[in-house]
Amino acid sequence: MTSSVPEPAETADTTRLYDIVVYGATGFVGRLTADYLARHAPEGTAVAFAGRSASRVEAVRRTLPSAAAQWPIVEADAADEEALQALAESTRVVITTVGPYAKFGQPLAAACALAGTDYVDLTGEVLFARQSIDKNHEIAQKSGARIVHSCGFDSIPSDIGVHVLHAAVVADGAGELTDTTLVVSSMRGGVSGGTVDSVRTQLAEMKKDGKLRRLAARPYSLSPDRSLETDFGRQLDAQVVNGTQISPSVRGWKAPFFMASYNTRVVRRSNALRDWAYGKQFRYREVMNVGTSFASPVVAGAVSVGLGAALVGMTILPRKLLDRILPEPGKGPSTQAQENGHFTMDVYTTTTSGARYRSRVKADGDPGYKATAVMLSESALALVHNRDSLPEAAGVLTPATGIGDALVTRLQDAGLEIWARKE
Incomplete structure (x- = not known):
């Protein structure tokens, strides 16, 4: 019987012109990523910039630190599959910030899977990620490519937060994870126009x-095989939760976190890709802090209703009206606003032995912009410079299963606070 999966190209690393190509360098987050690499990429890292218009990419390059002055420019349109294949075959890793990924992402991800090229992006789109899994996972497994989606605020804090939590539990021999909740303890930042468009x-x-x-809507929409997952019945990603139900140390009621509907599926995929190493009784949700006063249940409920109303409004209101009130793709906050941003995420779990553990992922900088540029860049740099410490995996992966401890170390070195310990 002949396989319908295309055979990947055999392109050795020695033939690659570049270590990293940043695709979408003219976009807002693309420029931040290019700037970060110009300042922090280890000496000798071969970086190139790519986009639809070489002249526009060159204009961005002129604004970057001097280290980027001679970095090459590659012209490739998102709809030109031949150009994207040539781009993928020229580099070891592709960073792409070009979204919405449902519109523009699939050809480049497919090209990287065929070429055996590692790939990182910023997607928070369930439907795109599912499509990529279905189309690219087997091909990437054959070629050895790591197609790692969601390497920004979607969904590194969530995925890595559970990753280090699990590692601490295993190190102590404390059993497996059961009920696990991420709490956005504090956050300050703007909403990306690109995220809104996605x-x-x-x-x-x-x-x-x-x-x-x-x-x-399915809680296991990104899992490899839903039939192998534990059936917990209906799982609500948008919940109002009393903090004491999460941990005795957590005060106040918590509102649904607006990114939970995507992040939870990424974390569940990580568990499945690891043969349910977190545990078959692992249940995961995400909420956010709205204060600890007596009014916190009212505020949490209002936030929940507001999030639902916002989604309904984005579905039914005319596009022209939404264009007037929502941020445009490619635009973002001022430098000062980015510097003033931050996030702190705490993950709590109870293990099968009854022990309680907590992890934290904390960063300075606007979550969707400055901090995301750091996380995305360090993901790519780990794939280039930390090959010996990467997980033995290929296919369509998650940050935890595709990069893992190498990413944790690089992010800590870049200034993020990441730890896990027993409560």
């Missing part, structure tokens, strides 16, 4: 197709 694109797809709507 949400709008996905909502439009789901509005047209009921099957896609049901797929996006």
